[in-house]
Amino acid sequence: MNISFLDNFLLWHWALLLVGLWLFALWLSSRYKNRYKKRHLRFSNDYFQGLNYLLNDEQDKALEIFLQLVEVDWKTIDTGLALGNIFRRKGEIDKAIKLHHDLLSRPSLPVEYKSRILLELGRDYHLAGWLDRAEGLFNDISKDEIHACDALYYLMDIYQKEQEWRAAIDAGWQYQKLCKKDVRPVIAQFHCSLSEHQLKQNNLKEAEALATQALSIDAACVRASILLGEIAMLDRQYQKAIDVLQQVEQQNNVFLPLIIDRLAECYRQKSDLKELIGFLRNAENRSDKLDLASALAKLIHEAYGKTPALEYLSARMLVNPTLDGMNTLLDLKNPDDESTYNYMPQIVKNLLKKQPSYQCHKCGYAANTHYWLCPGCQTWSGMRPRIINNKSGLMYE
Ligand SMILES: [Zn+2]
Incomplete structure (x- = not known):
């Protein structure tokens, strides 16, 4: 079948119309792209200008730019928050607080960023020492899934500063469970603080229960063992005190010097100071770090007399001289002994004072x-x- 002139004309007509539409669409899209490019370029320029201010230590100008940018794209909030961090580190907490308040007050603030900014504001308050305000904020944020760990960590610190040990324990256990971090040694310390408080009030039973609890939470808690030893001593149960105090050697033997006086008191009550000397010598032999020469010499002096103590300490000082040891040696020596220069003891004492x-x-x-x-x-x-x-x-x- 032949195509008539009219059909031909209509076909061309339609083809031209389609090409026209296609060209129009192309023009529209290129116009949009150009506009987007221009806007994007301006956005990038502002962003780099802001960074430039930051690098040149002109935080206030940078702040102005970032506050404008955040309105265009909230994804740039990281930079704004970093700026808050800089203010905080420089001690300009009022500026950090103002920035975070400004961000929080914006109607365009997306919900997902709210608790992040609140967390930063909590850190501002924490640093400024406004612990009540910080506590309120962190309590709210601790219910938020994403930032709960940060909030609980700060809450533990705040309760510790405020010596609210019960609340610190609660926050600590929540942190331990939720954030998979081991803070049991810290929770045990909170129990020890409570125990110490009870001990001061002379509530021995409560103090003992709390220290025992601390030990069950952290078996290596030296402070709990010392507390239990002190409680047993107040109760005149000297053997019990010796048993708990001597655990310190297994828990962490660097703390042994802290308990020697208490142990000596217990062994004196049992008239058995020689046994303590045996225990301390063994403890020293079991460690390659401990040096208890000075303490041992004082105990040998008390249990066996001056001559054995002097012999023991002089021999030790020849091999490993220490200031503590020299000080004890000079104390043990007869003050009338002319062979010791009069000023030697004072020199050693002065040297010791310089060493905390x-x-x-x-x-x-x-x-x-x-x-x-x-x-x-x-x-x-x-x-x-x-x-x-x-x-x-x-x-x-
Ligand atoms: Zn320190």
Whole structure:
């Protein structure tokens, strides 16, 4: 069948119309792409300008830009939050708080970012020392699935600072269960703090129950064993006290110097000081770090007399001289002995004063008073007695 002129004309007509539509569509899409490119380019330029301000330490200008950017795309919030971190680190907490309040007050804030900003605001309050406000925020955030671990960690710290030990224990167990981190040694310390409080009130039964609980939570808790020893001593159960105090050797023998005086008191009550000397000598032999020469010499002096003590300590000082040992040696020597220069004891005492009795093995904080919670880095059991490591020459474990 032949195609008529009219049919031909219509076919061409339709073809032209289709090509026209296709061209129009192409033009539209390229126009949109150009617009997007321009907008995107402006967005990137602003972003890099903001970064540039940050690098040049012009945080306030950077803040202005990032607050505008976040309105366009909330995904840029990481940069805004990093800025909050910088303010916090520089101690400009008021600026950090203002930034986080500003972000929280925006109607366009997507729900998924809300608890993240609240967490940052909680950290601001925590650092500023507004613990009540921080506590309220972290309590709310601890119910949020994603940020619960961070919130519980801060709650533990806040309750510890406020010495609200019961609340600290609750937050600690939640953290332990939810976040798969072992904080049992810290929870045991919270129980010890409660036990100490009861001991001060002379509630021996409650104090004993709490220290026993601490030991069941963390079998290596030296503080709990010392507390149980003290409670037994107050109850005049000296053998029981000796048994719990001597556990410290297995728990962590660097803390042995902390219990020697208490043990000596128990053995004196049993008139059995020689047995303590045997125990300490064995403990020293079982370790390659412990040096108890000075303490042993004092006990030998008490149990056997001055001459054996002097002989023992002089022999030890010839092999491993230590300031503590020299000090005890000078104390043991007869003050009338002309062979000792008069000023020697004072020199050693002055040298000893320069060496604090306790030091934190984590941060190096040193003091002459023992704290279970290091004032320097807030580590439990961080501070340890001065002991001499004969082999490596380390002063503190
Ligand atoms: Zn420390």
